[in-house]
Amino acid sequence: DGGITQSPKYLFRKEGQNVTLSCEQNLNHDAMYWYRQDPGQGLRLIYYSQIVNDFQKGDIAEGYSVSREKKESFPLTVTSAQKNPTAFYLCASSFGVYHNEQFFGPGTRLTVL
């Protein structure tokens, strides 16, 4: 079955730790995205990638980093510099620039202890 997977489903982090969230897709999509969702707020774009080995900052990139070494994978690292990392993190993908129907993975809920 084609789809987007994210792991882990739940993640707990201590203050000062870096953590990496996994996102994998087998839809053969070129573009991938990371969003963050907080209660009462819309989805906010953290980073996006149009092709392998290229990625761009979104609206709230500070404290986050990404890589895109393979078409299928777009991991997100939440660094200790992110001031308020507790949130629901969503990975999405789309065919590309002109087909931006984005499809979401199941999400990772990150809690800072």
Next chain:
Amino acid sequence: QKEVEQNSGPLSVPEGAIASLNCTYSDRGSQSFFWYRQYSGKSPELIMSIYSNGDKEDGRFTAQLNKASQYVSLLIRDSQPSDSATYLCAVNRGNTGFQKLVFGTGTRLLVSP
């Protein structure tokens, strides 16, 4: 002014009624419009996309777009309790190059049996 605005609700309708969800946007250059459904604790699911003025129907769902008024709506006919969810409106930002989506904060729909 927010880029994408939705009434947070909740919008309460009885089972079998028509639910009408509304969204306004500020970027006159927007070309792509999407409705996502999000159940509590889950990730968004794409249910409709619309690109030109007028109506687009898919089963019990109808999306309506009026670019002159910068308004997009979603009608759900014969509403079912299983339609109870938060509905997110998303609009692309910009009309050249890579088009990012901007999401509204969502309208919560409650369908009572």
